[in-house]
Each structure stands twice: as structure tokens, then as C-alpha cells.
Amino acid sequence: xxxxxxxxxxxxxxxxxxxxxxxxxxxxxxxxxxxxxxxxxxxxxxxxxxxxxxxxxxxxxxxxxxxxxxxxxxxxxxxxxxxxxxxxxxxxxxxxxxxxxxxxxxxxxxxxxxxxxxxxxxxxxxxxxxxxxxxxxxxxxxxxxxxxxxxxxxxxxxxxxxxxxxxxxxxxxxxxxxxxxxxxxxxxxxxxxxxxxxxxxxxxxxxxxxxxxxxxxxxxxxxxxxxxxxxxxxxxxxxxxxxxxxxxxxxxxxxxxxxxxxxxxxxxxxxxxxxxxxxxxxxxxxxxxxxxxxxxxxxxxxxxx
Amino acid sequence: xxxxxxxxxxxxxxxxxxxxxxxxxxxxxxxxxxxxxxxxxxxxxxxxxxxxxxxxxxxxxxxxxxxxxxxxxxxxxxxxxxxxxxxxxxxxxxxxxxxxxxxxxxxxxxxxxxxxxxxxxxxxxxxxxxxxxxxxxxxxxxxxxxxxxxxxxxxxxxxxxxxxxxxxxxxxxxxxxxxxxxxxxxxxxxxxxxxxxxxxxxxxxxxxxxxxxxxxxxxxxxxxxxxxxxxxxxxxxxxxxxxxxxxxxxxxxxxxxxxxxxxxxxxxxxxxxxxxxxxxxxxxxxxxxxxxxxxxxxxxxxxxx
Numbered sequence: 001x002x003x004x005x006x007x008x009x010x011x012x013x014x015x016x017x018x019x020x021x022x023x024x025x026x027x028x029x030x031x032x033x034x035x036x037x038x039x040x041x042x043x044x045x046x047x048x049x050x051x052x053x054x055x056x057x058x059x060x061x062x063x064x065x066x067x068x069x070x071x072x073x074x075x076x077x078x079x080x081x082x083x084x085x086x087x088x089x090x091x092x093x094x095x096x097x098x099x100x101x102x103x104x105x106x107x108x109x110x111x112x113x114x115x116x117x118x119x120x121x122x123x124x125x126x127x128x129x130x131x132x133x134x135x136x137x138x139x140x141x142x143x144x145x146x147x148x149x150x151x152x153x154x155x156x157x158x159x160x161x162x163x164x165x166x167x168x169x170x171x172x173x174x175x176x177x178x179x180x181x182x183x184x185x186x187x188x189x190x191x192x193x194x195x196x197x198x199x200x201x202x203x204x205x206x207x208x209x210x211x212x213x214x215x216x217x218x219x220x221x222x223x224x225x226x227x228x229x230x231x232x233x234x235x236x237x238x239x240x241x242x243x244x245x246x247x248x249x250x251x252x253x254x255x256x257x258x259x260x261x262x263x264x265x266x267x268x269x270x271x272x273x274x275x276x277x278x279x280x281x282x283x284x285x286x287x288x289x290x291x292x293x294x295x296x297x298x299x300x301x302x303x304x305x
Numbered sequence: 306x307x308x309x310x311x312x313x314x315x316x317x318x319x320x321x322x323x324x325x326x327x328x329x330x331x332x333x334x335x336x337x338x339x340x341x342x343x344x345x346x347x348x349x350x351x352x353x354x355x356x357x358x359x360x361x362x363x364x365x366x367x368x369x370x371x372x373x374x375x376x377x378x379x380x381x382x383x384x385x386x387x388x389x390x391x392x393x394x395x396x397x398x399x400x401x402x403x404x405x406x407x408x409x410x411x412x413x414x415x416x417x418x419x420x421x422x423x424x425x426x427x428x429x430x431x432x433x434x435x436x437x438x439x440x441x442x443x444x445x446x447x448x449x450x451x452x453x454x455x456x457x458x459x460x461x462x463x464x465x466x467x468x469x470x471x472x473x474x475x476x477x478x479x480x481x482x483x484x485x486x487x488x489x490x491x492x493x494x495x496x497x498x499x500x501x502x503x504x505x506x507x508x509x510x511x512x513x514x515x516x517x518x519x520x521x522x523x524x525x526x527x528x529x530x531x532x533x534x535x536x537x538x539x540x541x542x543x544x545x546x547x548x549x550x551x552x553x554x555x556x557x558x559x560x561x562x563x564x565x566x567x568x569x570x571x572x573x574x575x576x577x578x579x580x581x582x583x584x585x586x587x588x589x590x591x592x593x594x595x596x597x598x599x600x601x602x603x604x605x606x607x608x609x610x
Contacts, residue, residue, distance in 0.1 A: 133528065133530060153528060155528075188521070188524075191521075192521065192524060192525050192528055193528070195516055195519070195525050196516065196525050196526075196528060196529035196530070196532075196533045197529075197530065197532055197533065199512075200512065200532055200533055200536040200537075201532060202569070202572060202573075203508060203512060203536070203569070204536060205572065205587075205588055205591050205592075206565060206568045206569040206572055207504075207505065207508060207565055207568075208591045208594065208595055209568045209572070209587065209590075209591045210561070210564050210565045210567075210568040211500055211501065212590070212591065212594050213564075213568070214500070214564075216493070216496075216497065219493075219497060220497050220500050220501050221501075221598055223438065223458060223460075223497055223498070223501055224501035224502075224598075225438060225501070225502065227501075227502055227505055227506060227539045228501045228502065228505055230535045230536070230538045230539065231505040231508070231509060231535070231536060231538075231539060232505075232595055233535050233536075233595075234532045234535065234536060235591055235592060235595045236592050236595040236596045237592060238592070239585050239588035239589035239592050240585060242588055243581055243584045243585040243588055244581075246572075246576050246584060247576060247579060247581055247584070250573075250576040250577065253576070254573060254576070254577070256515070257569065257573065259515050259518075259519075260511060260512055260515045261566070262515075263511045263512075263514045263515040263518070264507070264508070264511040264562065267507060267510065267511055267514070267551075268507075268555075268559060268562065271551050271552060271555040271558070271559070272555065272559070274552060276548055276549075276552055279548045279551060279552070280544050280545060280548040282510075282514065283510055283544035283547055283548055284544035285514075285517075286510050286513045286514045286517065286540055287510075287540060287541050287542060287543070287544050289513065289517050290513055290537055290538075290540045290541040291541045293526055293529075
């Protein structure tokens with residue numbers, strides 16, 4: 001595949017890329033773009049010198065830079081922990097190059113968009129919100145690899161203020177990583193991700209937490225089998241990461257859990273009434289839909305999404 | 306390993322075994338005992354002649370018998386669908402040999418015990434309730450195999466009326482199949498199984514059902530990843546089997562779901578209050594416990610338990 005080129009013709013798609021937070025997400029983005037011949041120079045920015053040095057040694061970045069230098073790159077990927085997103089955008093704002101495009105990788109979008117509006121003001125058009133649905137339990141620069149985003153979905157939630165060309169650049173960058181890119185509104189993104197990712201994690205934590213709180217928890221865990229194992233696997237996730245997501249996306253999540261409680265109540269009502277016919281009918285529809293669902297992801301690949 | 310012998314010394318542990326319902330569960334029990342040299346003659350009883358004939362051809366049973374003949378065997382395993390348990394016990398009752406021991410394989414025990422008391426009256430001491438925690442999505446005699454119960458747990462919930470020697474015979478039979486046998490009360494069995502098997506299935510069905518009911522269900526399913534996949538795998542189970550279990554064990558299950566709702570509410574309250582510290586602490590305790598849990602079962606072996 002020929003290297004993606006800058007819209008102006010000739011040269012790589014992104015002559016100067018800055019990655020703020022050179023961990024699994026940021027490091028893999030840089031590695032993938034480099035492998036695709038889509039970047040010129042890669043700058044690495046972060047808080048921990050040791051980590052940045054490691055990223056440089058691993059060839060993920062060409063040189064370590066300051067946030068001020070990063071703000072003048074062609075594309076800046078903000079791939080920092082959720083709580084650091086707004087401070088990072090605030091720090092970039094005063095130094096932002098006139099043509100610099102900033103994008104992110106956060107698991108939630110409405111809150112990031114709100115933070116970007118506060119941080120960038122009338123320059124918010126230079127921020128294209130994004131979310132690559134990928135990851136693994138590994139973290140840090142040593143975990144980064146160029147193939148992370150192959151066949152993965154990246155969601156962009158473009159703002160009304162984004163020029164089409166800016167959105168297109170971010171789209172092409174992710175496509176150069178091998179990802180499938182889709183657009184939707186931030187609200188829709190947050191609802192969908194609440195539904196199929198965040199709430200299952202919350203439910204798994206709640207269920208596991210309840211079992212642990214029982215007086216015969218040890219006996220229960222001893223007799224738990226493969227159904228329990230698969231249902232609760234995601235309750236072994238990072239407490240910090242999930243705290244951040246649960247707080248950031250609570251509105252969308254609480255809307256979903258309210259609806260789930262209602263569905264559970266309906267099923268329980270058929271149980272109380274001994275209505276085997278209604279119960280079987282409902283279970284059959286759900287079971288058939290689940291069995292028909294095709295998941296592209298490989299079996300238990302360890303992604304935390 | 307020498308063949309398990311009858312307590313009277315010499316000869317196999319179970320000279321005459323009758324299996325009522327020669328499917329995966331009953332057929333595998335017969336196959337395992339035969340492989341262990343623990344049975345003399347194996348009688349097969351059931352409703353479908355074709356199925357019984359297949360069981361006989363496969364060598365799972367020596368001959369097809371009537372329920373009346375089965376009632377005079379040394380040990381009778383009732384391995385029929387849940388709804389057929391009481392009718393089977395009622396049909397056995399009038400013909401029950403004075404020393405015949407009857408046992409079952411049902412996923413719930415309190416209801417089976419109640420049915421046995423109704424069916425057998427003052428001969429209920431001849432019924433030893435049991436539950437082998439094993440299975441697969443396969444069914445029928447062709448799915449039966451001798452190794453199904455190796456290293457699996459079988460729970461017995463002996464009645465006060467059971468002579469110790471009767472319980473011991475059933476225990477040794479399951480041990481001859483390679484299983485690990487544990488005793489507990491029927492109430493405890495039903496609570497524990499509700500907790501770690503039945504309720505996760507109900508929650509997975511409820512969650513999946515809610516997602517399917519949303520207007521953008523197709524988009525959600527399209528973006529669902531490995532977390533969703535593992536969390537909802539068990540929502541693909543048999544609607545008939547789970548209807549039966551949900552109805553049979555509803556009391557224990559509803560007690561668990563009430564507690565789970567409370568745990569969920571506590572987590573949601575920390576989210577509403579933005580109490581990141583309390584939330585992280587709770588998630589960390591749950592996550593650590595999940596990560597420490599060791600499951601003997603192989604990965605996604607397809608057991609429906």
C-alpha cells in the first residue's frame with residue numbers, strides 16, 4: 001500500500017506528529033503511522049522522563065519534546081489518562097499552531113468535548129474528538145505495537161466547528177493504522193459505549209461485589225464454574241480506569257441501568273407468576289439474538305473494552 | 306485403580322444400575338461407571354424408543370427396560386428433564402425395591418426434595434438428592450462420554466431419612482466417575498447455585514434483552530467488543546433449560562437479585578456523588594478478588610453451568 005500523503009501532494013500525511021502520553025495507545029498510534037510511512041517526525045511528550053526515554057529507545061518517538069513544541073505539530077494525539085485531558089488541552093491552548101489539529105483517544109466523548117470547549121474557546125475547531133476502541137491489559141511504552149489498531153473501530157465525534165479537512169486528516173491517520181473509522185455525535189457515542197462496554201463492566205463489578213459480601217462467599221467462589229468465570233472476567237479490570245469512565249459517563253450509564261432494571265423486573269415477574277410460557281418466549285428471543293451475533297474480535301484477546 | 310466393590314465384598318459396587326433418561330448426563334454416568342468396572346448390568350429407561358435404541362447401540366446401556374424393572378435395580382439415576390422428575394418418581398414409587406436407592410441429577414434441590422416427599426412418602430429415605438455440576442451444550446446419548454465427570458464437583462443434599470450407607474453408595478458411585486463429592490443442605494445448594502450460576506444467567510439475559518430493545522440496537526451490537534461478548538456468552542443458553550431453572554429456583558434467585566440491586570445502587574450512588582475515592586476503593590477490592598480467584602474449569606469449555 002502506498003504511503004498516505006499530505007493533501008498538498010508529496011510528503012507524508014503527517015509531517016510532524018506529537019503524541020502526548022506515549023503509552024500503549026499513543027505509542028501504538030505512532031508505531032502504526034511510522035510503519036505505514038504516514039509520518040515524518042514523531043515528538044513524544046509526557047510527565048515521566050523515564051517513560052519517554054524508553055519510548056525513544058524503542059523507536060516509538062524520534063525525540064522528546066515539550067508541550068509547547070508539540071502544540072505546533074501538524075497533528076497532536078492526546079493519549080493521557082482521562083483526568084489529565086483537560087489540563088493537557090489547557091496547556092496546549094496558548095501555544096497552538098494556527099493549522100495544528102489536536103485529537104484524543106478518550107473512552108468518553110461528551111465530557112472531553114466540554115473540556116475542549118473550556119480549554120480552547122473559539123479555537124475548539126482545531127480539536128477533533130476521537131475514540132479508538134482498542135486496548136489491552138498491558139500498558140506503557142513497552143506494550144505499544146504497530147498492529148494494535150488493525151481492524152479495530154475508531155469513532156470520531158466531529159464538532160460543528162471542525163473544518164471537513166481536519167476531520168479528514170484524523171480519519172486518514174486512523175485508517176493508515178488499519179482501523180475502520182465511523183462518525184457519530186458525542187451523545188450517541190457515550191450512549192452506545194455506556195450500553196455495550198461501560199455498563200457490563202459496572203454490572204460485573206456489582207455482581208462480584210455482592211457475592212464477595214455474603215457470609216459463604218468462599219463456598220460460592222469454590223463452586224463457581226465457567227459461566228461465572230466468563231460473566232465476571234471484566235470485573236478484574238483496572239479500578240482506576242473504570243472509576244474514571246464510570247464518573248465521566250455516569251449520565252449515559254445510569255440511563256441504561258434504569259432500563260436494565262426494568263427488563264430484569266419483567267423477567268422476575270414472569271418467575272414470580274410461574275409464567276413459564278412468557279418466560280421461555282423472552283429467553284428464546286434473547287438467546288437467538290445472542291447466538292446470531294458475530295463478534296469480529298478474537299476470543300478473549302484481553303481488550304479491556 | 307481397582308474396581309469399586311459392593312459393601313458386601315466382591316462384585317461391582319452397583320450390580321444393577323438403571324438410568325432413567327439416557328442423555329448426556331445419564332449416559333455419561335453409565336459410561337463412566339462401566340469404565341471404572343463399578344457396574345454389572347445397566348438398564349436404560351426413557352420415553353423415546355429411538356433414543357434408547359441409540360443408547361443401547363452405543364453401549365451406554367445393556368438393555369432397554371421398563372420403569373417397573375428399573376425400580377428394582379440397586380441404584381436408579383433419574384436424569385430426566387426437570388419437569389419430568391416428579392412424574393418419574395411417582396411412577397417408580399409403587400414398584401420400588403426394598404433396597405433400591407434412587408438419586409437424581411437436577412440443577413435445583415429444594416423443589417426436587419419436595420417432589421420426592423410427595424411421590425415416595427415414607428419411603429423417601431430411599432431417595433438421595435444429587436446434582437453433578439457438569440454439562441455441555443451437547444445433548445442426547447451420542448453426546449455422552451465417560452470422562453464428563455472427571456474432576457467435576459457433585460453435590461449431594463442428603464435427607465435426614467437417608468441411611469448413611471445409601472448416601473455412601475451414591476457418593477462412591479460419583480467418585481468412581483472421577484468426581485469430587487460434597488454434601489450440603491438443599492437450601493444451601495439452591496442459594497449457592499442461584500448465586501454463582503443461575504443469577505448470572507438471568508442477569509446476562511436481562512442485559513442482552515435490554516440492549517436488543519433499544520432503537521439503535523444494531524449499532525450497539527456492531528460496536529460491542531470482547532467485554533460484551535464474554536459478559537453475554539451465557540445469554541445464548543437454552544431457553545427451555547433456563548426457564549425450568551429460573552422457575553424452580555426463583556426464591557433463592559430473587560433473594561440474590563435483591564442484594565445485587567442494592568450493591569449496584571451503592572456503586573451508582575458513588576457515581577452520582579462523584580465520589581471517586583469511594584468508588585475506586587470498592588472497585589479495587591472487587592477487582593483484586595476476581596483476579597485472585599482460580600477456576601479449575603478449562604477456558605470456555607462450553608459447560609452451561
